[in-house]
Amino acid sequence: GAGVSQTPSNKVTEKGKYVELRCDPISGHTALYWYRQSLGQGPEFLIYFQGTGAADDSGLPNDRFFAVRPEGSVSTLKIQRTERGDSAVYLCASSLRASSSYNEQFFGPGTRLTVL
Amino acid sequence: LAKTTQPISMDSYEGQEVNITCSHNNIATNDYITWYQQFPSQGPRFIIQGYKTKVTNEVASLFIPADRKSSTLSLPRVSLSDTAVYYCLAGTGAGSYQLTFGKGTKLSVIP
Numbered sequence: 126g127a128g129v130s131q132t133p134s135n136k137v138t139e140k141g142k143y144v145e146l147r148c149d150p151i152s153g154h155t156a157l158y159w160y161r162q163s164l165g166q167g168p169e170f171l172i173y174f175q176g177t178g179a180a181d182d183s184g185l186p187n188d189r190f191f192a193v194r195p196e197g198s199v200s201t202l203k204i205q206r207t208e209r210g211d212s213a214v215y216l217c218a219s220s221l222r223a224s225s226s227y228n229e230q231f232f233g234p235g236t237r238l239t240v241l
Numbered sequence: 242l243a244k245t246t247q248p249i250s251m252d253s254y255e256g257q258e259v260n261i262t263c264s265h266n267n268i269a270t271n272d273y274i275t276w277y278q279q280f281p282s283q284g285p286r287f288i289i290q291g292y293k294t295k296v297t298n299e300v301a302s303l304f305i306p307a308d309r310k311s312s313t314l315s316l317p318r319v320s321l322s323d324t325a326v327y328y329c330l331a332g333t334g335a336g337s338y339q340l341t342f343g344k345g346t347k348l349s350v351i352p
Contacts, residue, residue, distance in 0.1 A: 158339075230287065234282065
């Protein structure tokens with residue numbers, strides 16, 4: 126079956142612009158996660174959705190970052206007034222559910238964001 | 242979430258067995274140990290998870306001693322395609338939605 130897909134694969138924008146990054150999780154997965162990965166580092170947690178609601182957004186760096194999942198499937202990560210420090214690969218992952226002793230997260234290929 | 246420590250990099254020749262050890266001295270009673278693999282330009286991929294003793298699947302084995310303060314990921318007979326970054330994570334299995342990655346171990350397989 127299809128895995129997690131993310132669009133676009135690459136996004137180049139100018140400082141101060143607004144960007145949206147999209148994630149299509151695996152069908153039937155109720156839990157969805159966003160991570161950010163900088164060069165040479167491991168992924169860093171941003172936000173987690175269980176269904177339509179953001180169950181934990183403690184990893185969002187500031188209020189320029191916002192994510193939605195209105196129908197419990199596709200999610201969009203939105204970044205306002207982008208800064209050069211926002212440049213990174215943004216990874217999306219999904220899992221069947223989060224409240225399980227076996228929580229394998231399936232990751233998408235990521236969106237590489239470059240802020241000039 | 243327990244802090245994990247693993248080597249920054251390792252080299253191995255094709256066909257050899259590779260063992261990557263991870264330290265997690267402060268692991269909690271209900272923490273599981275999970276390993277992910279990441280190839281360039283891809284998201285991480287789950288390899289294996291365990292709680293104690295030994296777990297084996299078609300890809301790797303995971304050895305966890307009785308004190309659970311460390312674990313070893315074993316990759317049998319590596320090939321060039323096993324060149325990747327391997328991450329060790331230690332956290333609660335139940336309800337563990339927030340994966341905490343360190344810098345991982347960059348494994349380079351040499352022909």
